[in-house]
Amino acid sequence: xxxxxxxxxxxxxxxxxxxxxxxxxxxxxxxxxxxxxxxxxxxxxxxxxxxxxxxxxxxxxxxxxxxxxxxxxxxxxxxxxxxxxxxxxxxxxxxxxxxxxxxxxxxxxxxxxxxxxxxxxxxxxxxxxxxxxxxxxxxxxxxxxxxxx
Amino acid sequence: xxxxxxxxxxxxxxxxxxxxxxxxxxxxxxxxxxxxxxxxxxxxxxxxxxxxxxxxxxxxxxxxxxxxxxxxxxxxxxxxxxxxxxxxxxxxxxxxxxxxxxxxxxxxxxxxxxxxxxxxxxxxxxxxxxxxxxxxxxxxxxxxxxxxx
DNA sequence: CCAAAGTAGTCAACCAAGTTGTCCAAGCCT
DNA sequence: AGGCTTGGACAACTTGGTTGACTACTTTGG
Numbered sequence: 539x540x541x542x543x544x545x546x547x548x549x550x551x552x553x554x555x556x557x558x559x560x561x562x563x564x565x566x567x568x569x570x571x572x573x574x575x576x577x578x579x580x581x582x583x584x585x586x587x588x589x590x591x592x593x594x595x596x597x598x599x600x601x602x603x604x605x606x607x608x609x610x611x612x613x614x615x616x617x618x619x620x621x622x623x624x625x626x627x628x629x630x631x632x633x634x635x636x637x638x639x640x641x642x643x644x645x646x647x648x649x650x651x652x653x654x655x656x657x658x659x660x661x662x663x664x665x666x667x668x669x670x671x672x673x674x675x676x677x678x679x680x681x682x683x684x685x686x687x
Numbered sequence: 688x689x690x691x692x693x694x695x696x697x698x699x700x701x702x703x704x705x706x707x708x709x710x711x712x713x714x715x716x717x718x719x720x721x722x723x724x725x726x727x728x729x730x731x732x733x734x735x736x737x738x739x740x741x742x743x744x745x746x747x748x749x750x751x752x753x754x755x756x757x758x759x760x761x762x763x764x765x766x767x768x769x770x771x772x773x774x775x776x777x778x779x780x781x782x783x784x785x786x787x788x789x790x791x792x793x794x795x796x797x798x799x800x801x802x803x804x805x806x807x808x809x810x811x812x813x814x815x816x817x818x819x820x821x822x823x824x825x826x827x828x829x830x831x832x833x834x835x836x
Numbered sequence: 837c838c839a840a841a842g843t844a845g846t847c848a849a850c851c852a853a854g855t856t857g858t859c860c861a862a863g864c865c866t
Numbered sequence: 867a868g869g870c871t872t873g874g875a876c877a878a879c880t881t882g883g884t885t886g887a888c889t890a891c892t893t894t895g896g
Contacts, residue, residue: 541794542801542810543706544724545817546699547834551744552824553692554835571836575693588873595700600854602874624862624873645690652691655823660816661691667809668694674804675701685696685834686703687720687882721882737844749883751845773844773891836853 550685556648557641566640572604573613575683577630577638580614584627595682613637699834705797706790715789721753722762724832726779726787729763733776744831762786 554571561568572594579585579593591601605628608614613634619625630638653661672681703720710717721743728734728742740750754777757763762783768774779787802810821830 540818541727541791542798542814543699543702543720544727544832545814545821546695546702547720548821548830548832549817550692550695550699550834551832552821552830553695555830556824557692571692571696578690578693586873596853597855598874599856599876603853619873622863622873624860626874642690649691652820656816656819660812660819663809663812664816665691665694667805667813668698669689670805670809671801672694672697672701675705681697681701681704683693683697683700684836685699687833687836719882735844745882746884747845748847748885752882768844771844771892773889775845 547685547687553648553652557644560644560648561641566637569637572684573608574638574641576604576608577613577634577641580628580630581635581638584629586619586625586627590628593680593683595684608634696834702797702801706793709793709797710790715786718786721833722757723787723790725753725757726762726783726790729777729779730784730787733778735768735774735776737774739777742829742832744833757783 558568575594576590579590583589585593587602587605588598590605591598594601594604605614605616609616613631614628615631616626616628619627649661675681707717724743725739728739732738734742736751736754737747739754740747743750743753754763754765758765761780763777763779765775765777768776798810824830
């Protein structure tokens with residue numbers, strides 16, 4: 539029997555590949571997964587580069603590189619932290635929010651197809667099961683999102 | 688709502704981290720995921736370096752590096768291909784099979800804990816759901832195992 | 837049957853995405 | 867005040883892959 543992590547890795551890759559292919563097909567420049575996860579993170583909370591690194595599970599230097607790219611490409615900008623003169627908040631530009639909105643739609647499509655393939659109830663169970671496991675191993679503190687290969 | 692791939696990545700990482708930690712705790716040298724996947728692949732079928740690369744989703748050169756490591760460490764050895772003088776079969780040594788057996792037990796333990804945390808039926812559903820999705824997108828041909836970050 | 841095309845493996849150069857280490861300026865804490 | 871900590875930036879390096887080229891062998895099609 540195949541171990542679960544293998545299934546997780548394969549499914550992660552399969553979905554990611556589909557997402558990537560369709561983005562390219564449509565003509566939108568396909569960023570890496572990490573970029574998308576940053577968008578999603580920034581939609582929820584104001585965050586510094588350090589926060590982003592923590593969330594992704596990489597060092598602050600690696601996070602800084604990603605933020606630099608997103609800045610150059612016009613998806614985010616840095617604004618001064620109101621109270622801490624060292625820190626900068628990274629915030630989404632309109633272009634960034636648009637990209638995220640578009641990507642979210644595409645994800646819904648893909649999940650819809652997945653639901654059709656395996657059953658909406660099964661998909662819901664997967665969702666809740668994985669979330670439950672994550673809550674079980676780490677309490678409430680985020681684990682670091684990046685899969686280590 | 689969090690997109691499914693994010694849950695997959697986080698769970699993959701969480702399980703991998705636990706596996707890694709316990710291996711180290713016990714004193715067994717913790718190889719990288721790819722090495723373990725090679726073991727498992729070799730248990731099932733005789734394979735060349737090219738086959739392994741295909742299975743992992745990397746180039747044959749990258750696969751060759753991994754095989755070299757495993758060879759140096761004594762987990763596999765190369766034997767001549769019976770009919771094709773260019774090719775070599777990579778096969779597990781006793782040390783390799785022992786490692787795999789040990790790792791499999793550890794995985795069972797972890798999956799047992801997962802089942803306890805979220806319910807054995809839920810875990811079974813996850814298993815079948817993901818496998819079903821993979822069958823749906825790629826027919827029978829393997830997709831490449833490596834998650835691309 | 838033989839020539840052309842394809843394939844397994846290896847070597848080497850390169851690249852991307854991370855790491856560690858160091859530093860400064862600013863904040864925090866008694 | 868003073869000492870420890872932290873956000874951010876710069877640089878050097880490591881890792882795990884890639885592409886490209888080449889040899890020896892195999893397969894295929896005229």
